[in-house]
Amino acid sequence: MSSDINVGRVTAVFDGRKGRTIALESVDLIVKAGSFGSIIGPSGCGKSTLLRLIAGIIPPFAGSVTIGGEPPDAIRRERRLGFVFQSATLLPWRNVRQNIQFPLDIAGRGHRSQEEAFCTELIELVGLKGFENALAHELSGGMQQRAAIARALVLKPDVLMLDEPFGALDEITRQRMNIEMLRIWAESHTTALLVTHSIAEAVFMSDTVSVMSPRPGRIISTIQIDLPRPRNLEMMRGREFFNCVNQVRDALFMREMPRPDSDSQVETL
Amino acid sequence: MQLSMTFTRVWRPAAVIITVLAATEILQRTGIGPVYIPAPSSVLEKAISSRAILLENLGPTAGRAGLGFLIAAVATFTAASLAAVFRPLYGVIYNTGAALHSLPIIATAPLLALWIGTGAQLQVTLAAMACQFPILVGTIQGLGSADAQQRELLIVLSASRAQTLRHLLVPSALPYIFAGLKVAAPSAVLGTVTAEWAGSERGIGAMMLYALFAYDTATVWLSVIATCLLSAAGFGFWALVEKLTDRTIDETEIAN
Numbered sequence: 001m002s003s004d005i006n007v008g009r010v011t012a013v014f015d016g017r018k019g020r021t022i023a024l025e026s027v028d029l030i031v032k033a034g035s036f037g038s039i040i041g042p043s044g045c046g047k048s049t050l051l052r053l054i055a056g057i058i059p060p061f062a063g064s065v066t067i068g069g070e071p072p073d074a075i076r077r078e079r080r081l082g083f084v085f086q087s088a089t090l091l092p093w094r095n096v097r098q099n100i101q102f103p104l105d106i107a108g109r110g111h112r113s114q115e116e117a118f119c120t121e122l123i124e125l126v127g128l129k130g131f132e133n134a135l136a137h138e139l140s141g142g143m144q145q146r147a148a149i150a151r152a153l154v155l156k157p158d159v160l161m162l163d164e165p166f167g168a169l170d171e172i173t174r175q176r177m178n179i180e181m182l183r184i185w186a187e188s189h190t191t192a193l194l195v196t197h198s199i200a201e202a203v204f205m206s207d208t209v210s211v212m213s214p215r216p217g218r219i220i221s222t223i224q225i226d227l228p229r230p231r232n233l234e235m236m237r238g239r240e241f242f243n244c245v246n247q248v249r250d251a252l253f254m255r256e257m258p259r260p261d262s263d264s265q266v267e268t269l
Numbered sequence: 270m271q272l273s274m275t276f277t278r279v280w281r282p283a284a285v286i287i288t289v290l291a292a293t294e295i296l297q298r299t300g301i302g303p304v305y306i307p308a309p310s311s312v313l314e315k316a317i318s319s320r321a322i323l324l325e326n327l328g329p330t331a332g333r334a335g336l337g338f339l340i341a342a343v344a345t346f347t348a349a350s351l352a353a354v355f356r357p358l359y360g361v362i363y364n365t366g367a368a369l370h371s372l373p374i375i376a377t378a379p380l381l382a383l384w385i386g387t388g389a390q391l392q393v394t395l396a397a398m399a400c401q402f403p404i405l406v407g408t409i410q411g412l413g414s415a416d417a418q419q420r421e422l423l424i425v426l427s428a429s430r431a432q433t434l435r436h437l438l439v440p441s442a443l444p445y446i447f448a449g450l451k452v453a454a455p456s457a458v459l460g461t462v463t464a465e466w467a468g469s470e471r472g473i474g475a476m477m478l479y480a481l482f483a484y485d486t487a488t489v490w491l492s493v494i495a496t497c498l499l500s501a502a503g504f505g506f507w508a509l510v511e512k513l514t515d516r517t518i519d520e521t522e523i524a525n
Contacts, residue, residue: 052421057424057425076424076425077427079426082425083421083422085418085421086418089418089422091436091440102426102436103426106423106426106427106428106432106436107426
């Protein structure tokens with residue numbers, strides 16, 4: 001099951017000590033059911049805020065968010081939403097299996113045999129077999145984040161929110177996790193929305209990349225990525241991949257970067 | 270392995286204590302030491318010869334301190350939970366705890382004795398008063414210690430308030446609560462002993478006071494040691510409970 005994500009003219013404001021800050025201004029975003037979307041932008045452009053708005057963690061000041069036609073609060077209550085945070089956020093007093101089962105415990109479905117079987121399946125899917133009884137501090141950062149991904153999938157969500165989940169990992173682990181994430185996503189049939197500040201990661205993972213600009217945060221461009229699936233590292237060397245990366249880069253640096261064909265200054269560089 | 274680790278941790282403080290005791294003993298034997306410091310051997314003799322009296326006084330003190338501690342713990346857990354759930358109460362509860370903690374027990378005891386008498390109720394009340402603040406601070410601090418993302422996780426999972434308390438706030442508060450309980454246990458003993466000075470038939474404090482008036486320094490020191498041991502036992506009890514409940518602390522981290 002999957003649902004489309006529909007964000008319509010959403011504005012978000014924060015009331016701080018220095019008065020009101022507009023975090024997001026009139027943002028429109030559509031992620032088609034079952035597709036993989038990403039939001040990319042510099043730090044502080046409001047991309048994490050947008051993700052939290054879609055998840056219903058914070059309410060919008062104006063505009064509307066729907067997931068499969070329903071408001072996010074309803075989706076959360078029906079437990080059809082998974083969220084992976086920047087840090088793994090595992091509960092340190094629970095072992096890997098108990099952490100992955102945590103959403104089931106909260107939903108009151110912790111001890112059904114079919115759910116437990118699915119849990120075992122997920123542990124294998126994210127490659128944590130043999131570490132079921134380990135505590136969070138006994139795992140590497142990558143393994144902790146895998147457990148967090150399994151936890152987000154345990155309720156078989158329709159939509160999966162990924163808030164820079166691999167931002168704290170080293171480049172090598174990050175590429176591995178990207179490939180694994182795509183494999184897991186393909187098997188889970190959910191709609192995924194990734195927040196990242198890596199251009200290559202956004203292009204590699206997504207069907208659409210939405211580029212944001214800061215202060216106030218708004219989506220300035222959405223780029224379609226038509227690379228075939230399943231994706232592999234070989235594609236990252238291809239011309240098509242580079243074209244997409246350049247499109248995203250152009251959108252991100254539109255104001256600062258003179259275009260090669262329109263500006264003669266480039267010659268001197 | 271376990272035994273040798275315990276030995277490594279214990280031998281240094283043990284060596285210091287033994288040296289000090291031996292030096293005191295030698296000074297007293299040679300007649301150089303002052304009268305108000307008795308030879309350790311005479312305190313030991315006293316402990317053996319008057320062990321019936323010691324136990325007779327130790328029992329009530331331990332009981333009163335324990336009861337006072339229990340009352341303080343229940344009251345502060347309740348107060349801290351209220352402060353965590355209803356923000357407006359936070360300041361009132363915190364400030365009341367701090368104000369009670371800053372009252373000098375030595376002066377409050379006789380005043381309170383006039384109102385509620387000098388029976389066990391006085392010592393229990395003062396024990397509770399003396400030990401409530403560390404538990405209150407620990408619990409309030411602990412209930413607020415879950416980080417923003419952990420809280421968001423519970424929001425994403427649509428957890429109820431009770432579930433959030435049970436599955437996140439209380440477990441993450443435990444290390445802080447145990448720290449509070451460990452600090453509070455000796456305070457309860459000291460509160461009781463001080464309160465016993467304000468007029469009590471039995472108790473380590475009473476024993477100490479009678480011995481002081483009789484210039485029986487060996488017994489005074491005996492009661493001081495008894496107070497220390499009782500305090501240490503209170504601390505040790507909570508340290509043990511903490512060790513048994515907390516499985517997130519790595520054994521190797523403690524050893525280093």
